[in-house]
Amino acid sequence: MTARSPGVRTTAERAPRTGATPRPVTARPELRLVAGEDQARPRRPLPAAPNRRAPFVLLVVALLVGTTLGLLVLNTAIAVDSLKATALRSANAQRSQEVQRLQQQVVTAGTPEQVARDAARAGLVPAGRPGFLVIGPDGRSTLRGAPEPAARPSAPLKAAPSTAAPAKAAPSKAAPPTAPTAAAGAH
Numbered sequence: 690m691t692a693r694s695p696g697v698r699t700t701a702e703r704a705p706r707t708g709a710t711p712r713p714v715t716a717r718p719e720l721r722l723v724a725g726e727d728q729a730r731p732r733r734p735l736p737a738a739p740n741r742r743a744p745f746v747l748l749v750v751a752l753l754v755g756t757t758l759g760l761l762v763l764n765t766a767i768a769v770d771s772l773k774a775t776a777l778r779s780a781n782a783q784r785s786q787e788v789q790r791l792q793q794q795v796v797t798a799g800t801p802e803q804v805a806r807d808a809a810r811a812g813l814v815p816a817g818r819p820g821f822l823v824i825g826p827d828g829r830s831t832l833r834g835a836p837e838p839a840a841r842p843s844a845p846l847k848a849a850p851s852t853a854a855p856a857k858a859a860p861s862k863a864a865p866p867t868a869p870t871a872a873a874g875a876h
Contacts, residue, residue, distance in 0.1 A: 814839045 820836030
């Protein structure tokens with residue numbers, strides 16, 4: 690029928706296995722490609738092949754767009770939070786400076802010199818020598834020391850409160866006469 694090519698072996702031409710029983714060999718027909726009508730015409734691409742790629746391409750594009758939009762939203766949120774944090778740090782620094790200023794005012798106002806100046810402006814005078822009442826075990830009281838009434842303030846001290854604060858001048862004038870009266874009643 691057909692001529693065999695010299696490089697092709699058939700099952701009959703194979704070398705026998707060592708130690709195996711020989712099998713009966715049947716000749717196989719040789720198959721070859723014959724040019725027919727289909728090979729004469731040029732092949733056109735199948736229309737289904739491009740359609741199979743379209744969903745994959747759309748999926749990849751959708752993933753890229755989704756990832757880009759997600760990163761944009763995340764970056765915007767981080768920037769807004771950063772601005773808020775900066776504003777809060779600035780407000781915190783201002784509050785800290787205000788607290789330090791107020792603490793300094795408290796320290797300055799608590800010094801003995803400042804307390805004496807504020808008392809003089811309010812019309813207060815230093816107290817005289819005090820007297821002490823000692824109550825004994827039987828209930829009797831004895832006076833120890835010689836109490837002295839406070840000295841009357843000089844004219845310049847009274848003039849300062851009336852010019853500085855007229856509303857404070859009225860209560861400070863009423864307070865000194867009451868204190869010596871109470872001390873005089875104790876004699």
